[in-house]
Amino acid sequence: MVNTLERHRDGREWLASTLVWIAAALVTATFCWLLGDILWHGLSHISWTFLTAPPQNAGREGGIGPILVSTALILGVCLGVSVPIGVGTAILLAEFTTDANLFGRLTRRSLDVLSGVPSIVLGLFGNAFFCKTLGLGFSILSGGLTLACMVLPVLIRSTEEGFRAVPTGYRLSAAALGLSRTTTLVHLLLPAAVPGLLVGLVLGVGRAMAETAALIFTSGYVDRMPESLLDSGRALSLHIFDLSMNVPGGDANAYASALVLVVLLFAINGTASWLAGHWLHRRIVTI
Amino acid sequence: MTLSSSNTLSRWPTDRLLLWLLRGAAAIAGAIVLLIVAFLVMEALPVLRHVGVARFFTDPSWHPAEGLYNLTPMLWGTLFAMVGSVLIATPLGILSAVFCHYYAPPVVTRPYRKLIELLAGIPSVVYGFWGLVVLVPLIGSIHPPGPSLLAGIVILAIMILPTIALMADASLANMPPQYMRGAAALGLSRWATIRGVVFPAAKSGLFTGVILGTGRAIGETMAILMVCGNVVQTPHSLFDPMRTLTANIALEMAYALGDHRAALFVSGLVLMGMIVALVGAADWISRGRIYG
Numbered sequence: 001m002v003n004t005l006e007r008h009r010d011g012r013e014w015l016a017s018t019l020v021w022i023a024a025a026l027v028t029a030t031f032c033w034l035l036g037d038i039l040w041h042g043l044s045h046i047s048w049t050f051l052t053a054p055p056q057n058a059g060r061e062g063g064i065g066p067i068l069v070s071t072a073l074i075l076g077v078c079l080g081v082s083v084p085i086g087v088g089t090a091i092l093l094a095e096f097t098t099d100a101n102l103f104g105r106l107t108r109r110s111l112d113v114l115s116g117v118p119s120i121v122l123g124l125f126g127n128a129f130f131c132k133t134l135g136l137g138f139s140i141l142s143g144g145l146t147l148a149c150m151v152l153p154v155l156i157r158s159t160e161e162g163f164r165a166v167p168t169g170y171r172l173s174a175a176a177l178g179l180s181r182t183t184t185l186v187h188l189l190l191p192a193a194v195p196g197l198l199v200g201l202v203l204g205v206g207r208a209m210a211e212t213a214a215l216i217f218t219s220g221y222v223d224r225m226p227e228s229l230l231d232s233g234r235a236l237s238l239h240i241f242d243l244s245m246n247v248p249g250g251d252a253n254a255y256a257s258a259l260v261l262v263v264l265l266f267a268i269n270g271t272a273s274w275l276a277g278h279w280l281h282r283r284i285v286t287i
Numbered sequence: 288m289t290l291s292s293s294n295t296l297s298r299w300p301t302d303r304l305l306l307w308l309l310r311g312a313a314a315i316a317g318a319i320v321l322l323i324v325a326f327l328v329m330e331a332l333p334v335l336r337h338v339g340v341a342r343f344f345t346d347p348s349w350h351p352a353e354g355l356y357n358l359t360p361m362l363w364g365t366l367f368a369m370v371g372s373v374l375i376a377t378p379l380g381i382l383s384a385v386f387c388h389y390y391a392p393p394v395v396t397r398p399y400r401k402l403i404e405l406l407a408g409i410p411s412v413v414y415g416f417w418g419l420v421v422l423v424p425l426i427g428s429i430h431p432p433g434p435s436l437l438a439g440i441v442i443l444a445i446m447i448l449p450t451i452a453l454m455a456d457a458s459l460a461n462m463p464p465q466y467m468r469g470a471a472a473l474g475l476s477r478w479a480t481i482r483g484v485v486f487p488a489a490k491s492g493l494f495t496g497v498i499l500g501t502g503r504a505i506g507e508t509m510a511i512l513m514v515c516g517n518v519v520q521t522p523h524s525l526f527d528p529m530r531t532l533t534a535n536i537a538l539e540m541a542y543a544l545g546d547h548r549a550a551l552f553v554s555g556l557v558l559m560g561m562i563v564a565l566v567g568a569a570d571w572i573s574r575g576r577i578y579g
Contacts, residue, residue: 009476009479012478013476013477016478016481017478019382023379024382024383024390024391026379027448028399031402031405034417034445037417038417088308089312089313089317092309092312103310103313106317107313110316110319111316112566112570113563113566114319114320114323116502116563116565117320117323117506117559118505118507118558118562120506120508120533120536120555121323121506121536121558121559122323123536124536124552124555125322128326128327128329128552133326149323156316180302181302181305182299182301182305210408210409210410211410212410212412212508213411213508213509216537216540216541217540237509240412240416241412241415241513244415244419244420245419251420254416258416261410261412262409265409268408269405273404
C-alpha cells in the first residue's frame, strides 16, 4: 500500500519535472533558432556601406542610410513630445495627488487603457487626427506624434516610480526649511528621480523603435532621405516589413535590416535593465 | 507619498503656476484615450448610420467595394488565433517561470531569465519575418499552402510567451517565504508544493499575465499579417489561410475611401472594445483577489 503510493508519487514528480524541463528546452530552442537564423543570414550583409548607403531598386540593393535617419527623426519627435507631458503627468500623480483624488484616478485608469490599445488602432487614430484633421499628412511628425501616444503610459509609470522611490525625508526637510514646492521639485526631487525617468525613457525608445503597425498610415513608406519633419519617412521596422512582403528578392536586405533592429533593441533593453539594476535596485518587467 | 494637494497652503505664486502646468500635462495624457475613442466613433459613424450595426454580421461577405461588410470571418480569425496562441503559450510560459524558480540549477536561472527578457524585446515585425521565411515554408511542406491559421497561432504563441512568463516569474518571486517553509515542514514534494501551494497563492499574478498576453494576441498586427495568408474566410482547419481584424485594417487602409474606410474604423472600435473589457478584467482580478 505504502509502496504503491510512493511509486505513484514518484511517477508524478518525474512527469512534472520532465514537463518543466521540456518547456524550458522548447523555449530556449525556439529562441536560438530565431536568433541564429537572423544572425546567420544577416551578418554577411552588414557593412559600413550597408548602414550608410541609400536603398536602391526598391531596397533589394543598397543600404538603409536614409531609413536610419528617418527612424531617428521619428524617435526624436516622439520623445520631444512625450517626455514633457509624461514627466509632468508623473509628477502630478506622484507628488500632488492623493490616491483618492478623482482626477488622478481617472488619469491613471485612462493610461491603463491607453497602454493596451492595439498599435493598429493607434495608427487609425493617428491617420484620422494627425494626418487628416491637423493636416500634417503622411509625415515624420505624424508618425512621431502617434508613437508619443503609445509610449506615454510606459514613460509615466516608470517616472512615477522614480519619484515614489525618493525618501519622504527630502520633502519634509524642504518643507521645514520653507522652500517652495517648485524649488523642492527642481532641486531635490527631480535629480533624485532621474533614474526612474531614464529607465522609462529607454523603455519608451525601445517600444517606439519596435513599432510598425502604428506607422504604416502615419509616417508613410517613402525611402528617400527626409528633408524636413513634414516629409514622409520610412522607419526601420516598416522597411523590414516592406522588403519581406512587397519586394520579391528583398530577403537578403530584410535579414540584414532585421539584424540591425534586433541589435539596437537588445542594446536599448540592456541599458534599461542595467540602469534599473544599478540605480533603482529593482528588476523591471519589459512588457 | 503625497504632501500637498489642491488646497495647498503654499504662498508662492510659482507653485500655483507649476500645479496648473502639471495638471495641463496630465489632462493631455488622460485625454488621449477619449480622443482616440472620439475619432474612431466619428470616422465610423457615417457607415454605422446608413448601413447599421446588424449588417456587419449578417451580410453575405466582405466586399466593401460592393457595399457588403461582413466582419464575422475576420472576427473568427482573431478569436481562433487568440485562443490557440493563449492555449499554447500559457502552459509554456508558466512552466518557464516554474523552471526558473524551482527546477533550474542556479547557474542556469540567470541566463534563462535574460533569454526570456530578450525574447520580450524582439519586435513583432522580426517575428513575422522569421515566420514568413522559416515557419511558413515548413508548414507548407507538411500540408500546403503554408500561410495558415497554424502559422499565426505558433508565431503569436512565441510572441506572448515572454509576457506570460515574465508576469508569472514576478508573481512567483512575490510568494511569501513562509508558505514555502510551511510546505517543506509538511514534507510536501516539489511538485506537490508547486501545485498545492505556489499556484493557488500566485493565482492572481498568473491570471494577470495571461490576460496581458491575450491583449497582445488580439492587438498584434504585423506578425499575423505576414504569416496568415490574409484570405477573407472563416478557417475550417488549422491549415486554412485566414485574416484577422487587425490585418484587415493594415491591408486595406491604404486604398480605402468613404464607407470602406469607415468600416475599417468600425473594426477598430470592435478591437478597442475588446481591449477595454480585458483591461477591466485584469484590474478586477489584480485588485479583488490577490493571494486569494
